[in-house]
Structures are given as C-alpha cells and as structure tokens.
Amino acid sequence: MxxxxxxxxxxxxxxxxxxxxxxxxxxxxxxxxxxxxxxxxxxxxxxxxxxxxxxxxxxxxxxxxxxxxxxxxxxxxxxxxxxxxxxxxxxxxxQMLISFHIQQLYKQLGNEYQSNLIKFQIQRQCLTNDEIIDVDDELNEIFLNLNHYPINITDINQIEYLVHKRGARLQCNESEQSSFNFTKAINYLLSQDVSNNNCNNKQFYYLLTRMFKTLIVSNYDLLNNRDFYIYSIRTVWYFLIFTVYRAYNYCYSKLILPINMECYRAVVNLLLFSIQCKKLEVNIDDWIQQTLFDILRMISSLETMDKFDIFLKNTQWEVLKIITDMYISTETISWHDDMNNKFQSILGNLLDKNRVDIILFIYRHIDHIRYFFNQLSNCRNFVDIMTRNQYNRQVFEILIDEKPLETWVQSKELAFVLLEKKERKFLEKILKLSPFLVHEIDENGNNLLLHICLKVRGCRHRIVKFLITMKSDLQQKNFNGENFFDAIQLKRNRDLLEKIDLGEIIILNDQQENKRNIKFIYN
Incomplete structure (x- = not known):
C-alpha cells in the first residue's frame, strides 16, 4: 500500500x-x-x-x-x-512578529523590574544595620569570585537568593580603575560571547541575564559603572548599545562575524530591562540625549545591514523607536552649539552610510532635529553636506518634499545659500513651494536677483531667467540705490548679459513698463 x-x-x-x-x-x-x-x-x-x-x-x-x-x-x-x-x-x-515581540518584551520587563524592586525594598527595610553589612559583604564576595572562577548555576542561585530573599545590595565601585565592577562583568561574562558561536546555550544566557537583572534591582547605580573601550571610558549603557548595534565587530574587528543569537537576545533583554529602570528616574535629559546620539553613531551602513539577520535589523529599529519615544516625552533643552556640531557630524555619517531611512525617521519625529535645519548657523554647512554627492542630493530632495512643508524650506537663509552655490534645481524647487522667497533681501538690501548679479560669479543665466519668470522685482533697489538694470550693466556681468534675452523674458511676464529700460541698455 x-x-x-x-x-x-x-x-x-x-x-x-x-x-x-x-x-x-x-x-x-x-x-x-x-x-x-x-x-x-x-x-x-x-x-x-x-x-x-x-x-x-x-x-x-x-x-x-x-x-x-x-x-x-x-x-x-x-x-x-x-x-x-x-x-x-x-x-x-x-518583521511584524519581531516588532510586536520587542514591544511586548519591553512592557513585560518594565512590570518585572517594578515588581522585583518593591519586593527587594520590603526585604531591605526589615534588616538591621549589622544584617545589612553581613548580607552585602556576602553578595560582594560572590560577585568578585565571578572574575576568578567559571560562573556556575550555584553562584547565580545564591546571588538571587541574597537579593530577593535577604535584601542584599551589591555595592560596586563605579570607577573604570576598579579591578572588577558591573560593567566589566557584563563585558567579561556576556557581551564578548556575541561573536562566539561555540557557546550557544540558551538556558545559560537566560540564567546569566536573570542574575544581572537581579543585581540591578539591588542597586540601580551599577548601571553607572565604567570601563575602558579603546581610548575612551564608557558606562554599561554604551557597551549594551554597542553590542546590540555593532554585534558583528564587537571584538574590534571590521569583519562581519557570525552572531551568537542566544547571546544577542540576552543582551537585548538586559538592555530593555535597564531602559525600563532608567525611566523611573526624575531627570534623564542628559542620558537620553547621549543615548540617542550613541545609537545614531553606531547604526550600520545600508550595505552592512543587508547582511544582517532580520531579527538583528528589526531589533535595532525597535530599540531606536523606544529611545526616540523617550526623547520626545522628555523636556530636553534646546541644542547648544556643541550639540548642533555633534548632530551635524552624525548627519554626515548617516548620509555616508546611505541611511536615508534613519534620517527621515528622526526628522519626522524629533522637533530638535527639524529645528536644527531651521538655524541660520547650520544652513550653509547643511547644504554643503546635502550637495556633496548624488545620493545626498536625493535625500535633500526628499526632505524638501516632506509634508507638511517645514519652515526651514521656507527660510530666506536656505534660498540665499542655494543661490550662492548656484544650486539651480533646488532653488527652483523651494521657490515654487514658497514663491514669496523671491522678494527676500540680504544684509545689503539685495533681493535674490540682485544678489546673484552682484555677489555670485560664474555661469548664472539660467538662474537669472528663472528668477525673472518668478516675478522678481526688477526695479527694486538695494541700500546703495542699485536695481537689476544697474547691476546687469556692470563689467562683471558682461557675459551674463550676452546669454539672456531680457526683452523676451520681460514680455512673457507682462513687464511692459520695463521695455524702455531694455532699449536704453542695448543702445
């Protein structure tokens, strides 16, 4: 059969x-x-x-x-x-499942932290001073032993017992000079395994992560412990974020290494748990600002992301969304010059990495970033970055087309910078979106048409023709009493005058009053 x-x-x-x-x-x-x-x-x-x-x-x-x-x-x-x-x-x-999973896990870890924290505080309050000293010393001794002996389930269980049942708190030196602190423990016992596929024991990483979360419950300040990374001193936040966003080169390698996914999931779990802890602090302005910038710096290029497992890619997106939501809900102060310079560097790096998706996401969600584009001091540097190559120009065009129209697109500063760089296509685009800009003046009283005639050199005839068709006022005078007809007769504009037919352009715009001036010029 x-x-x-x-x-x-x-x-x-x-x-x-x-x-x-x-x-x-x-x-x-x-x-x-x-x-x-x-x-x-x-x-x-x-x-x-x-x-x-x-x-x-x-x-x-x-x-x-x-x-x-x-x-x-x-x-x-x-x-x-x-x-x-x-x-x-x-x-x-x-992708739909991963996004939901990270959101769900984040909520669960928030409930877990608050529940365990309340239980810990109750246990701690019941201790006498002598008992506190004894249990804290015992916990500290076990923790320090993790640096000398292979970690085992007995140590993990004892640490959890001391914290949850005895109310012990780990007092750990936050200095990077410390021989062994919380940050060093995470790097030594957990993060370094993200590129080690020889150890892929799910239960082991589950227990290890649970132990770290237990220690955080005992003393939230452990998250401020520091360690060296290359030539910098970093907190545990940096190392957790680095592992999530740069797992492929954790061990100072530029190669894309196979990822230990069980270890990676454990680090993600610990990071989300730690973020939930941070949310309970009163003032997190500096932390959320630093964390957002760290993530934006660590984001990989689009080419590299294509080689990532889909779980890594979507996890990174969800963590960025969580931090962005926190940033939006936090009343962070306006950026000073230092912050503007840092973001300008970040923007350049994101463009170099072809991450238009990230740029558009933060642009659409974060007011400070939109305000960055509006600042006069940033305008010229921003245009320099956005016109550096063809890819950046495409991103620039997308940003200009964003709806609703942002105020920076309507700024006279942007119009004059584009004019001076002779970026005709971008100038045409923003003037069609905001025709009133054609009448804006510079510090000498020059409108756009006078400005390009008096302060810009080189081939300009197409821009001049376009400004005239946009009904730029040919009779408008600057602070020196000069109008367009005065400027066009200057020796510096001889080549420009030869390339434009003023009579034809003005007739097309029904500028009948100016015909007499044309005859005067050519006579």
Missing part, C-alpha cells in the same frame, strides 16, 4: 517539520503546498512562530502572543498562501 506525506497524522508531520531545519527553512520548504500543511505549520502546538521569537510555549506570556492581533493577522496570511513563499515575503511577516 503506497503512502504519501499527506496521509500521515498531524502529530507525525509536526515531528518531521521540527527536524527539517530552522523556522525560516521549514516555512520556505513546506508553506504553500496545500492548506492542510499551512494549518499545521501555524498550529500553536508546533510553535514555529513562537520558536522564531525564542518564546517558551510553557510560559504564561506565550498566551499574550498567540491571542494578539499581530499573531492572528500573520497566521491568517500564512494560512491562505498557495505558492512557494519567497524569502522577502516571509521576512515581511517576520
């Missing part, structure tokens, strides 16, 4: 699928063959989507995932697929 794959019971098919590769391979191999196989592949018992997100199906929180709108939507779309699914199409569904 012949048999086929389809004749097997669902349970047997699930077992076969589980041994057919990773989640992505399984779905690309079997999804779309028929509706029954589709149903089995998204079945909660097989737990493929949960496994992709590294969710334990025995956890209570797994119910929140499977009952969510996102899981229902993705499951429905996968169920009705009737063709071999392409990698790009599958990545779109994974």
């Amino acid at each position: 012949s048999s086929t794959l389809e004749t097997l019971p669902d349970e047997i098919l699930m077992m076969i699928f589980q041994y057919s590769g990773d989640v992505s391979t399984i779905l690309r191999t079997f999804l779309g063959l028929n509706r029954r196989l589709n149903r089995i592949l998204i079945d909660r018992r097989l737990h493929l989507l949960g496994n992709y997100l590294s969710i334990n199906k025995r956890d209570i929180s797994s119910n929140d995932y499977y009952n969510s709108n996102v899981f229902h939507e993705v499951s429905h779309k996968l169920l009705i697929i009737n063709h071999t699914i392409h990698e790009d199409e599958l990545d779109q569904y994974f």
Whole structure:
C-alpha cells in the first residue's frame, strides 16, 4: 500500500517539520503546498512562530502572543498562501512578529523590574544595620569570585537568593580603575560571547541575564559603572548599545562575524530591562540625549545591514523607536552649539552610510532635529553636506518634499545659500513651494536677483531667467540705490548679459513698463 506525506497524522508531520531545519527553512520548504500543511505549520502546538521569537510555549506570556492581533493577522496570511513563499515575503511577516515581540518584551520587563524592586525594598527595610553589612559583604564576595572562577548555576542561585530573599545590595565601585565592577562583568561574562558561536546555550544566557537583572534591582547605580573601550571610558549603557548595534565587530574587528543569537537576545533583554529602570528616574535629559546620539553613531551602513539577520535589523529599529519615544516625552533643552556640531557630524555619517531611512525617521519625529535645519548657523554647512554627492542630493530632495512643508524650506537663509552655490534645481524647487522667497533681501538690501548679479560669479543665466519668470522685482533697489538694470550693466556681468534675452523674458511676464529700460541698455 503506497503512502504519501499527506496521509500521515498531524502529530507525525509536526515531528518531521521540527527536524527539517530552522523556522525560516521549514516555512520556505513546506508553506504553500496545500492548506492542510499551512494549518499545521501555524498550529500553536508546533510553535514555529513562537520558536522564531525564542518564546517558551510553557510560559504564561506565550498566551499574550498567540491571542494578539499581530499573531492572528500573520497566521491568517500564512494560512491562505498557495505558492512557494519567497524569502522577502516571509521576512515581511517576520518583521511584524519581531516588532510586536520587542514591544511586548519591553512592557513585560518594565512590570518585572517594578515588581522585583518593591519586593527587594520590603526585604531591605526589615534588616538591621549589622544584617545589612553581613548580607552585602556576602553578595560582594560572590560577585568578585565571578572574575576568578567559571560562573556556575550555584553562584547565580545564591546571588538571587541574597537579593530577593535577604535584601542584599551589591555595592560596586563605579570607577573604570576598579579591578572588577558591573560593567566589566557584563563585558567579561556576556557581551564578548556575541561573536562566539561555540557557546550557544540558551538556558545559560537566560540564567546569566536573570542574575544581572537581579543585581540591578539591588542597586540601580551599577548601571553607572565604567570601563575602558579603546581610548575612551564608557558606562554599561554604551557597551549594551554597542553590542546590540555593532554585534558583528564587537571584538574590534571590521569583519562581519557570525552572531551568537542566544547571546544577542540576552543582551537585548538586559538592555530593555535597564531602559525600563532608567525611566523611573526624575531627570534623564542628559542620558537620553547621549543615548540617542550613541545609537545614531553606531547604526550600520545600508550595505552592512543587508547582511544582517532580520531579527538583528528589526531589533535595532525597535530599540531606536523606544529611545526616540523617550526623547520626545522628555523636556530636553534646546541644542547648544556643541550639540548642533555633534548632530551635524552624525548627519554626515548617516548620509555616508546611505541611511536615508534613519534620517527621515528622526526628522519626522524629533522637533530638535527639524529645528536644527531651521538655524541660520547650520544652513550653509547643511547644504554643503546635502550637495556633496548624488545620493545626498536625493535625500535633500526628499526632505524638501516632506509634508507638511517645514519652515526651514521656507527660510530666506536656505534660498540665499542655494543661490550662492548656484544650486539651480533646488532653488527652483523651494521657490515654487514658497514663491514669496523671491522678494527676500540680504544684509545689503539685495533681493535674490540682485544678489546673484552682484555677489555670485560664474555661469548664472539660467538662474537669472528663472528668477525673472518668478516675478522678481526688477526695479527694486538695494541700500546703495542699485536695481537689476544697474547691476546687469556692470563689467562683471558682461557675459551674463550676452546669454539672456531680457526683452523676451520681460514680455512673457507682462513687464511692459520695463521695455524702455531694455532699449536704453542695448543702445
């Protein structure tokens, strides 16, 4: 009697699928063959989507995932697929799941921190001074031993017991000179493994992360511990963010190394937990500013991102969104010159990395960044950056086209800078969007037309023609009493006069009053 794959019971098919590769391979191999196989592949018992997100199906929180709108939507779309699914199409569904997962994890970790903190504080308040000294010394001794002996589950359990059941607090020197502090422990025990695929034990990283979170609950100031990185002194925040955004070259390498995904997920978990801790502080202005700038500096080029696992790419996006939301909700002061200079450098780097997606995201969401474009002191440097190459010009054009129209696009400073750089196409674009700019004047009373005739050299005839068609006032005088007809007769503008037909342009604009002036010039 012949048999086929389809004749097997669902349970047997699930077992076969589980041994057919990773989640992505399984779905690309079997999804779309028929509706029954589709149903089995998204079945909660097989737990493929949960496994992709590294969710334990025995956890209570797994119910929140499977009952969510996102899981229902993705499951429905996968169920009705009737063709071999392409990698790009599958990545779109994974992206939806990853974004939801990071958001959900972030909320869960916030609840976890507050719950454990309350329990810890209650335990701590019940201790006498002598008891506090004893339990703190015991915790400190175990922590320091982590630097000398291989970490084991007994030490982890003892640390958790001392904090959660005895109310012990780890007092750790925040100085980078310390032989072993919290930042050094994270780098030594966790972060360095992100590029080490020889150790990919999910349970080990789970326990290790849980231990670090327990220590943070005991003493939030541990997050201010510092360590050396190359020639700089950095806090634990920097190293966590660096690991999330630069995992591929953590060990000072410029090569894209294979990522230990279990370690990477553990670092993401610890970073999100730490951010939730930070949210409870009263004043986080400086921290959120520094963290946002650190992330923007560490973001990889578009070329490099294409080589990343989709989980890494989307995790990085979600962390940026979380920090951006915090920045928006924090009443950070206006940027001073130093901050403007730092962002200008960041903007240049993002353009060099072809990250127009990041530029547009922060531009659309952060008022300080839009204000950066509005500042006169930034205008010339900004235009220099945006006209450096063809890619930057494309980004510049996208920014100009943003709706609603931003005030920096309507600024006379931008118009005059573009005029001096003879960026005709950009000038035409902003004048068509904001025609009133044609009448703005510089510090000498020159409108755009007079300015280009008196202060700009080289080939300018197309710009002059365009300004005239935009109804620039040919009779308007500057502070020296000069108008356009005076300026065009100057020796410096002889070549310009030969390249334009003033009579034709003025007639087209119904400037009848100026015909007499044309005859005078050519006579």
